[in-house]
Structure formats: structure tokens, C-alpha cells
Amino acid sequence: xxxxxxxxxxxxxxxxxxxxxxxxxxxxxxxxxxxxxxxxxxxxxxxxxxxxxxxxxxxxxxxxxxxxxxxxxxxxxxxxxxxxxxxxxxxxxxxxxxxxxxxxxxxxxxxxxxxxx
Amino acid sequence: xxxxxxxxxxxxxxxxxxxxxxxxxxxxxxxxxxxxxxxxxxxxxxxxxxxxxxxxxxxxxxxxxxxxxxxxxxxxxxxxxxxxxxxxxxxxxxxxxxxxxxxxxxxxxxxxxxxxxxxxxxxxxxxxxxxxxxxxxxxxxxxxxxxxxxxxxxxxxxxxxxxxxxxxxxxxxxxxxxxxxxxxxxxxxxxxxxxxxxxxxxxxxxxxxxxxxxxxxxxxxxxxxxxxxxxxxxxxxxxxxxxxxxxxxxxxxxxxxxxxxxxxxxxxxxxxxxxxxxxxxxxxxxxxxxxxxxxxxxxxxxxxxxxxxxxxxxxxxxxxxxxxxxxxxxxxxxxxxxxxxxxxxxxxxxxxxxxxxxxxxxxxxxxxxxxxxxxxxxxxxxxxxxxxxxxxxxxxxxxxxxxxxxxxxxxxxxxxxxxxxxxxxxxxxxxxxxxxxxxxxxxxxxxxxxxxxxxxxxxxxxxxxxxxxxxxxxxxxxxxxxxxxxxxxxxxxxxxxxxxxxxxxxxxxxxxxxxxxxxxxxxxxxxxxxxxxxxxxxxxxxxxxxxxxxxxxxxxxxxxxxxxxxxxxxxxxxxxxxxxxxxxxxxxxxxxxxxxxxxxxxxxxxxxxxxxxxxx
Numbered sequence: 001x002x003x004x005x006x007x008x009x010x011x012x013x014x015x016x017x018x019x020x021x022x023x024x025x026x027x028x029x030x031x032x033x034x035x036x037x038x039x040x041x042x043x044x045x046x047x048x049x050x051x052x053x054x055x056x057x058x059x060x061x062x063x064x065x066x067x068x069x070x071x072x073x074x075x076x077x078x079x080x081x082x083x084x085x086x087x088x089x090x091x092x093x094x095x096x097x098x099x100x101x102x103x104x105x106x107x108x109x110x111x112x113x114x115x116x117x
Numbered sequence: 118x119x120x121x122x123x124x125x126x127x128x129x130x131x132x133x134x135x136x137x138x139x140x141x142x143x144x145x146x147x148x149x150x151x152x153x154x155x156x157x158x159x160x161x162x163x164x165x166x167x168x169x170x171x172x173x174x175x176x177x178x179x180x181x182x183x184x185x186x187x188x189x190x191x192x193x194x195x196x197x198x199x200x201x202x203x204x205x206x207x208x209x210x211x212x213x214x215x216x217x218x219x220x221x222x223x224x225x226x227x228x229x230x231x232x233x234x235x236x237x238x239x240x241x242x243x244x245x246x247x248x249x250x251x252x253x254x255x256x257x258x259x260x261x262x263x264x265x266x267x268x269x270x271x272x273x274x275x276x277x278x279x280x281x282x283x284x285x286x287x288x289x290x291x292x293x294x295x296x297x298x299x300x301x302x303x304x305x306x307x308x309x310x311x312x313x314x315x316x317x318x319x320x321x322x323x324x325x326x327x328x329x330x331x332x333x334x335x336x337x338x339x340x341x342x343x344x345x346x347x348x349x350x351x352x353x354x355x356x357x358x359x360x361x362x363x364x365x366x367x368x369x370x371x372x373x374x375x376x377x378x379x380x381x382x383x384x385x386x387x388x389x390x391x392x393x394x395x396x397x398x399x400x401x402x403x404x405x406x407x408x409x410x411x412x413x414x415x416x417x418x419x420x421x422x423x424x425x426x427x428x429x430x431x432x433x434x435x436x437x438x439x440x441x442x443x444x445x446x447x448x449x450x451x452x453x454x455x456x457x458x459x460x461x462x463x464x465x466x467x468x469x470x471x472x473x474x475x476x477x478x479x480x481x482x483x484x485x486x487x488x489x490x491x492x493x494x495x496x497x498x499x500x501x502x503x504x505x506x507x508x509x510x511x512x513x514x515x516x517x518x519x520x521x522x523x524x525x526x527x528x529x530x531x532x533x534x535x536x537x538x539x540x541x542x543x544x545x546x547x548x549x550x551x552x553x554x555x556x557x558x559x560x561x562x563x564x565x566x567x568x569x570x571x572x573x574x575x576x577x578x579x580x581x582x583x584x585x586x587x588x589x590x591x592x593x594x595x596x597x598x599x600x601x602x603x604x605x606x607x608x609x610x611x612x613x614x615x616x617x618x619x620x621x622x623x624x625x626x627x628x629x630x631x632x633x634x635x636x637x638x639x640x641x642x643x644x645x646x647x648x649x650x651x652x653x654x655x656x657x658x659x660x661x662x663x664x665x666x667x668x669x670x671x672x673x674x675x676x677x678x679x680x681x682x683x684x685x686x687x688x689x690x691x692x693x694x695x696x697x698x699x700x701x702x703x704x705x706x707x708x709x710x711x712x713x714x715x716x717x718x719x720x721x722x723x724x725x726x727x728x729x730x731x732x733x
């Protein structure tokens with residue numbers, strides 16, 4: 001969802017590359033309704049790219065299969081990658097300028113410096 | 118609808134006993150909940166200030182659904198009868214269809230009757246008499262005071278004013294208890310027990326009302342762009358929303374600000390927005406929080422948010438800031454330097470904020486709101502709602518100050534009074550379509566609201582007497598909650614006395630008090646200090662004389678016959694001020710204007726109004 005297009009001269013700034021130094025797995029109850037609502041809002045390629053970055057690509061398909069709403073197995077995997085894998089420390093990297101946005105305590109810092117806006 | 122089989126029965130009347138606070142929010146909240154659950158509601162009487170609202174709903178299931186979300190309704194009853202007198206009430210209850218009554222009074226149902234009064238304490242003997250009077254009802258079951266199946270309530274309403282309680286009630290209702298509202302959440306989610314709070318954490322009740330106005334439902338994405346300590350997220354998560362918050366303040370999000378709780382010296386390590394959700398077992402609804410600048414959104418332009426609920430900083434307790442610099446020129450190598458420092462820091466303190474803390478410049482309120490609306494227009498789904506607070510200076514407020522966007526439709530606008538001078542308005546907007554091209558928010562709010570901070574502090578410099586005088590003009594109820602519409606009315610009666618005197622005001626005596634009521638109102642002003650006559654958009658007035666006539670101890674006499682001390686001439690209006698020596702008990706009865714140099718400009722406004730304004 002996040003981009004770096006706030007930076008001067010950056011056109012798209014998406015997807016940001018995740019560099020994970022510390023990843024935490026948390027247990028969260030599966031909510032099928034929410035996940036299937038969320039999927040169409042996401043950019044699938046970006047999601048797969050993000051999953052790869054944090055080393056949780058596992059066996060997620062490269063393209064979003066038809067009828068995903070009823071594929072509980074897939075939704076569970078998505079649930080895991082979307083909600084249960086949390087990057088505690090690391091950074092997000094802009095694909096165009098390689099500007100890095102730090103993540104600390106699980107909170108990304110997307111602030112730009114005054115000379116970048 | 119699931120309850121359609123029950124709805125064959127005719128619609129029934131339900132009595133909603135509302136909480137006697139946040140009166141302006143009551144109806145918008147009910148309407149929002151009803152539309153969220155698709156519950157058709159017919160309003161039987163025009164909702165008033167008193168805490169009883171009578172509505173018609175299809176069935177009890179609908180009533181229970183409505184109550185499962187409402188914070189401002191105390192309890193809901195199926196109305197069996199109402200009246201202004203006991204005789205009227207009992208005749209109404211008698212005519213309530215027996216087939217509706219019977220199932221609840223059947224032999225296998227235990228029952229109890231409760232007598233309750235609003236604004237009066239009843240004696241036990243009186244209560245018993247009132248219960249006895251209901252003996253004509255076909256009770257067949259046994260009495261059970263603890264776990265009755267059927268609870269009948271006999272409710273008497275003695276008005277809102279605790280200082281003038283009538284001997285007989287204004288209204289009496291008899292109803293069968295159906296459900297309680299959600300007021301217990303106020304205590305359960307109280308900020309007193311919240312792990313992590315700050316100086317502007319949102320009160321639990323208001324946070325829940327906001328989420329109701331935003332129609333947060335299970336499985337939705339809810340965002341708060343000025344998240345602070347996450348108090349709004351907690352309420353949104355309670356209704357099942359998945360919450361995402363962001364804020365520009367790194368220290369707030371990392372809970373490293375100075376503690377605001379009395380007697381707390383240091384922030385505990387467990388304090389965070391996530392821990393607030395964990396406290397109530399809502400951590401599964403936590404998506405993320407992010408440090409971000411609302412003036413420079415970093416979102417992909419897709420509509421993915423179902424509701425945006427937020428309380429932007431007003432610049433009073435929390436400053437309004439965005440990233441930027443006032444310096445025009447800066448070394449161009451700086452950017453690269455900074456990037457390299459970020460990447461080459463040691464692993465155990467990888468990206469500490471001390472590397473660089475971007476400088477911030479002030480972010481005017483009008484920009485705050487315009488950016489918020491633009492963000493909502495792009496990222497809300499269609500039908501999604503934006504709910505936010507708009508701080509206003511009460512005297513200056515008019516509806517045009519609400520920021521607007523062509524893609525967002527105004528749903529509700531409710532006032533919460535903060536001080537005699539200031540209030541905040543909860544604005545609810547709904548997205549009706551996606552923006553096309555360059556459609557952006559219009560913030561006419563700008564100029565006046567931008568001065569909010571300035572005016573706020575200016576007001577606090579008033580003397581005690583001046584403040585007292587204004588207080589009498591803006592009555593507040595005991596809890597300090599706004600009774601906005603009542604105040605509006607009072608404002609119109611006292612502030613501007615409009616007179617139908619046009620061009621010829623030479624030597625004319627302008628009656629200030631035309632009716633006794635106005636007389637009383639002006640009397641209430643007590644310390645009249647300045648009287649100003651304003652010729653609004655009509656004329657230019659130079660060197661005119663004004664005198665006020667007063668009524669001292671009921672003897673009509675001139676309390677002042679003063680001349681102009683100051684003349685202010687502006688483009689479109691001119692006003693003439695003078696100090697009068699009215700004292701506390703004087704009644705201002707008339708005001709005369711001997712403006713022999715008053716020039717009327719008929720081109721600008723042929724009807725020309727002369728307004729006398731009593732300034733405090």
C-alpha cells in the first residue's frame with residue numbers, strides 16, 4: 001500500500017522493497033471475510049514481491065487464481081503473510097531512488113527530510 | 118431481511134430513553150446505526166431536547182439490533198401507552214392491543230413493574246400507588262423481582278431543569294423493557310484504565326459515537342490519519358474494524374512522549390498503540406501504525422479504506438506540523454549524505470530517529486482539512502465515511518466553514534461545546550463517487566478557523582466579569598455539554614437586534630427593545646460595556662452620536678447620553694462604538710442615534726439595515 005512518491009522526482013515509487021532484519025510471527029485468529037475483502041484491494045505482484053522479501057513466499061501462486069474467495073487454504077496463507085508476519089526492524093526501500101525508510105518496533109517511518117519534499 | 122417472518126405483525130412503537138448528554142449527536146447516531154443495519158425507522162414525534170424519543174420499527178429484532186450499537190440510548194421499551202396525565206395514560210394503555218400484551222403476561226411468564234422518574238425522586242408509597250393503578254392489565258404470571266421475563270416500566274418525566282421541578286410530570290410512559298444500549302462500554306473503555314494515553318486521547322464515549330457515525334462494521338478497514346495514542350482505533354476495533362493509524366509524531370507512536378497521567382513520571386515499556394488494543398483483546402484487528410506526513414501522502418492511489426475517523430490537531434494542545442523547511446537554499450549534497458548515514462549505521466541501533474529529525478513547519482488548519490478531504494476522496498471506497506472534528510470559534514461559525522469536496526456529501530454536523538467561546542463540530546461526510554481529474558477540496562473554512570488558536574488565547578485574557586457576562590448569554594447545562602440549538606436561539610435574541618431603520622437615521626430613536634422578551638434578554642447582559650451601531654453593507658457613518666437610554670430600578674432615565682468616541686469605517690460597513698456607563702442592574706431600553714452625517718449608500722443595499730449590536 002505504501003509508496004515513496006512523496007519524494008521529489010519519484011513517479012511511482014512502488015512497490016517498496018522490504019529489508020527485514022527482525023521478523024516476528026504472531027498468532028492471529030483467521031477472519032476469512034476480511035481477507036477475501038482485502039485481496040481485491042491489493043496489488044498481487046507487489047504482495048508476492050513483499051512475501052519474497054521477508055522470506056515467506058512459500059507456495060503462493062504467481063498470479064491470483066480465480067475463485068480465491070472460496071479457496072480457504074489460499075486465504076489462510078494470505079492471512080498468515082498479511083497479518084501474522086510482522087517486520088519489527090528493517091527498512092522499506094524506494095525502487096527508484098533507493099531511499100530507505102526505517103522500520104523500528106514494527107512502525108515504519110515514512111517521513112521525508114525537508115529537502116526531499 | 119432475516120426477521121421478515123415476524124414483520125407480518127404491524128409495526129410497533131418503541132420508546133427510546135436516551136442519555137441526557139451529547140444531545141446533538143443523538144439523532145445522527147440513531148440514523149447512522151439504522152441505515153447501517155437497514156432498519157427502517159419512522160419518527161413518531163419530532164425529536165426534542167428531552168431524553169425520550171418515540172419511533173416506529175418493524176419488530177423487536179430491529180430494536181435489539183439498534184440497541185446493540187447505540188451509545189446514546191440508555192434503554193429501549195415497547196411503548197404500551199403514553200400521556201400527559203395519568204388518566205390519558207391509562208386510557209391509552211387500555212387501548213393497547215391485547216394480543217400484543219398477552220404473550221408477555223401469560224401464566225408461565227414472571228413479571229415485575231418498575232417505576233422510574235426523570236428529574237425527581239419518588240417516594241416508595243407513591244411508586245406503589247402507581248403500580249397498583251396498573252392492576253387492570255391482564256397479569257397472569259407470578260411476580261419475580263430478580264429475573265422477571267417481562268419488565269414493565271412506568272416512566273415519569275419531570276423536565277430537564279432540576280431547579281424547577283413540576284408537581285405533576287410533563288409526560289408519562291408505560292412500556293415493556295426490550296434492551297439496554299451500550300452505555301456500559303463507557304466505563305469498560307474509560308481512558309482512566311487505558312494503558313497508553315496522551316494529552317488529546319479521545320474520550321471513550323465520543324470515540325464510540327464517532328465509529329457509529331462512520332458505520333464501522335466487522336471486516337472493514339478503518340484508518341486514522343492523526344492517530345496519536347490510538348484511542349479512536351480501539352473503538353473501531355471493538356466493532357470489528359481492522360485499524361491502521363498514522364501520525365507525524367515519531368515520539369507519540371513509539372510512546373516516548375512525556376506521560377500525561379498525573380503522578381506518572383516515565384512511560385512504561387509496555388505502553389503503545391498496539392498494547393491499547395491488546396488490553397481489550399482486540400490485537401487481531403491491528404494492521405499497523407506508521408510515521409507519516411499527511412501533507413505528503415505516500416499511499417498508492419487505490420480506494421481501500423472503508424472509514425476514516427480522526428481528530429486532527431487544532432494547534433492548541435497538539436501542534437499542527439508538516440515536514441518542510443523555511444530555508445530557501447540548502448546544500449544539494451545533503452540528501453545523499455543523509456541516505457548514506459542511514460544505511461551505514463551499526464546493526465544494533467539501525468535506524469534511530471536521532472540520525473536526522475526532519476524539521477517541521479507549521480501546517481495551517483485549512484491545509485490540514487483540505488489534505489484530509491482529498492485523501493478521503495481518493496482512498497475511501499464509495500459509500501465510505503469520513504468522520505472528523507472541526508474546531509470552531511462559536512461566534513464566527515457559519516455552515517460555509519465546513520470544508521467540502523465535490524465527491525464527499527455532508528451527512529451530519531453536530532456541535533460539542535468546549536468553552537463559552539469555542540466548540541468543535543463532528544463532521545460526517547460520505548463518499549459518493551470517485552474523483553475525476555483535478556477535483557480537490559475547498560477549504561473556505563480557512564481564514565476563520567486558522568485563527569482559532571489566536572482567538573482561543575485571546576479569549577482567555579478576558580477579565581472575570583467579561584467572561585461572566587458572556588456565560589449568561591451562552592447557557593450550558595450542568596455537565597457543560599452543548600445544547601447547540603438552544604444556544605443558537607439565545608444568540609439570535611441577544612446579540613443582534615435588527616431594526617427596520619434605513620436611510621434616515623438622523624435624530625431617530627432606535628428602539629432596541631421591542632418586546633418584553635428582548636428586554637429581559639438584554640437585562641441579562643448585565644455588564645454592558647460597549648454599544649456599537651453597525652450599518653451593515655449600507656453606508657458609511659462618520660462622527661455620529663449615539664446615546665443609550667437605560668432603565669435603572671424601573672425608573673426610565675437616561676443612563677448615558679454619550680457621544681462617539683471611536684468611529685471605524687470599513688469598506689462595506691461602518692461601526693461606531695462608544696462606551697456607556699451601564700451598570701449591573703441597568704436595563705438597556707433604547708438606543709438613539711443622532712447621526713447627522715450618516716450617508717446611506719442605496720446602490721449597495723437599497724433596503725439598508727441598521728443593526729444595533731451590544732458588544733460585551
